[in-house]
Amino acid sequence: MDPSDPDLARAAASGDRAAFAALVNRHYDRIHGLCWRLTGQRAEAEGRAQDICAALPAKLRGWKGEARFTTWLYRVIVNAAHDARRRAETRQRAARGWGDWEIARLDSIAEEKAAQDWLAQAMTRLTPELRDTVALVLGEELTQAEAAAILGLSEGTVAWRMSEVKRRLRAMAAEEARP
Numbered sequence: 001m002d003p004s005d006p007d008l009a010r011a012a013a014s015g016d017r018a019a020f021a022a023l024v025n026r027h028y029d030r031i032h033g034l035c036w037r038l039t040g041q042r043a044e045a046e047g048r049a050q051d052i053c054a055a056l057p058a059k060l061r062g063w064k065g066e067a068r069f070t071t072w073l074y075r076v077i078v079n080a081a082h083d084a085r086r087r088a089e090t091r092q093r094a095a096r097g098w099g100d101w102e103i104a105r106l107d108s109i110a111e112e113k114a115a116q117d118w119l120a121q122a123m124t125r126l127t128p129e130l131r132d133t134v135a136l137v138l139g140e141e142l143t144q145a146e147a148a149a150i151l152g153l154s155e156g157t158v159a160w161r162m163s164e165v166k167r168r169l170r171a172m173a174a175e176e177a178r179p
Contacts, residue, residue, distance in 0.1 A: 005069035013060040020060075024053050030070065031077060038081040052080050122172050126165065133161040 003011075003022070011019035031052055036045035056076070063072055123131055136147040137158070144158040151158065 006065050009060055009063055009065070009069055012057065013063065020057060024056070027070070027073060028053070031073070034074065034077045035081070038078070048080060048084065052077060055080075118173075119169075122169055125172065126168060130161055130165050130168070133158055134165050137162055 003019070005023065005026070008019045008023040008026075012023050028049065032045060032049040035048040035052070036042060039045050039048060059076055063069075067075075123134065126134070132151060133147060136142045136150060137144060142150070144162065145155050147153075148155045148158045
C-alpha cells in the first residue's frame with residue numbers, strides 16, 4: 001500500500017528524502033500543469049515548476065495538514081505565480097524608470113555638448129585679446145590675478161575683459177534667439 005500524501009508530506013518535512021522524492025513524483029505533473037496554465041508558456045512553466053519543487057522542502061515544514069495536501073499544493077503554486085508576476089512588474093517599472101533616467105541623461109549630455117559647441121563657435125567671434133583672457137580664466141581655471149600676470153595686464157583689466165566677454169556672449173545668444 002502506498003503511503004498517503006499527508007504521511008509523505010510529514011516525512012518529507014522532517015527530512016526524509018525518499019518521501020520527498022515520492023511526493024514530487026506523485027504530484028509533479030499537477031505542479032507543471034498548473035504552472036503551464038498560469039503562465040501560458042512551456043519553458044516558463046518548467047522553470048516555475050522546478051523552482052516550486054526546490055522550495056517545497058522548506059514550505060512543507062509549514063504545512064499543518066488542515067487542508068488536503070493537493071489543496072495546499074495548489075495554493076503554493078498560485079502564490080508562486082503571484083510572486084513571479086509581482087517581481088516581473090517591479091522589474092518592468094524599474095526598467096521603465098531606468099529608461100527614463102537614461103533618456104534624460106543622454107538629453108543632458110546632448111544639451112551640454114550643444115552649449116559647448118555654441119560657446120566654441122561664439123568664442124571665434126571675440127577679439128583675440130578677449131579669447132586669450134577667457135582661455136586662461138575659464139579654460140585653464142586660473143585666477144584673474146594669475147591670468148593678469150601671464151598676459152602682462154592689471155587684474156582690473158582682466159576683470160573688465162571677463163565682464164566684456166559675458167556681455168558679448170549674452171548679446172550673441174539674444175541675437176540668435178530672435179526669430
